[in-house]
Amino acid sequence: xxxxxxxxxxxxxxxxxxxxxxxxxxxxxxxxxxxxxxxxxxxxxxxxxxxxxxxxxxxxxxxxxxxxxxxxxxxxxxxxxxxxxxxxxxxxxxxxxxxxxxxxxxxxxxxxxxxx
Amino acid sequence: xxxxxxxxxxxxxxxxxxxxxxxxxxxxxxxxxxxxxxxxxxxxxxxxxxxxxxxxxxxxxxxxxxxxxxxxxxxxxxxxxxxxxxxxxxxxxxxxxxxxxxxxxxxxxxxxxxxxx
Numbered sequence: 001x002x003x004x005x006x007x008x009x010x011x012x013x014x015x016x017x018x019x020x021x022x023x024x025x026x027x028x029x030x031x032x033x034x035x036x037x038x039x040x041x042x043x044x045x046x047x048x049x050x051x052x053x054x055x056x057x058x059x060x061x062x063x064x065x066x067x068x069x070x071x072x073x074x075x076x077x078x079x080x081x082x083x084x085x086x087x088x089x090x091x092x093x094x095x096x097x098x099x100x101x102x103x104x105x106x107x108x109x110x111x112x113x114x115x116x
Numbered sequence: 117x118x119x120x121x122x123x124x125x126x127x128x129x130x131x132x133x134x135x136x137x138x139x140x141x142x143x144x145x146x147x148x149x150x151x152x153x154x155x156x157x158x159x160x161x162x163x164x165x166x167x168x169x170x171x172x173x174x175x176x177x178x179x180x181x182x183x184x185x186x187x188x189x190x191x192x193x194x195x196x197x198x199x200x201x202x203x204x205x206x207x208x209x210x211x212x213x214x215x216x217x218x219x220x221x222x223x224x225x226x227x228x229x230x231x232x233x
Contacts, residue, residue, distance in 0.1 A: 041225070043159065104164055
């Protein structure tokens with residue numbers, strides 16, 4: 001069992017759909033991350049939230065829109081995705097960022113996203 | 117951009133043998149971390165070694181760091197079938213203006229370890 005919970009576990013959507021991925025942690029962590037992982041590849045950082053503010057956006061296309069409603073929740077809103085966006089989307093959290101970033105990241109089991 | 121490069125890309129051993137994986141990186145780091153990923157699951161943190169440390173142990177895991185060679189190794193002793201997974205090194209880059217890290221990890225390509233019973 002992981003301490004970071006992601007829902008849904010699987011998502012199939014068409015290119016015109018709008019959907020959201022959700023991530024929740026109750027460890028009191030103040031940094032949360034979204035990663036994209038293609039098959040047989042390492043995770044690639046998409047976004048970092050620190051103290052509920054977006055601090056890193058790794059030039060992610062605007063069809064991906066992150067949101068951090070509070071310190072425990074992280075959403076990723078999806079709209080007009082492309083087939084190449086099919087991947088495993090991982091959420092992670094850590095105690096902090098910057099000077100506190102020498103802390104491990106805790107990952108959820110991901111949402112496997114398929115774009116038709 | 118890729119920072120860490122693991123080798124080998126794949127490793128197959130018998131249960132009870134030791135497994136060694138290596139990671140090389142390019143720029144100054146604040147710390148280096150190793151993660152394990154079982155098929156279809158998220159990553160699990162194994163061990164973190166800071167740039168001023170040379171060796172660290174955790175159970176059957178031993179990690180070394182050589183900052184002069186910009187390389188690290190992960191040794192798993194007395195491997196078990198349950199150790200079968202992909203192993204990634206991840207580097208936290210040194211922030212340019214202070215001693216801490218920049219706060220985001222860059223993952224290497226990973227080593228796929230298969231331990232046969």
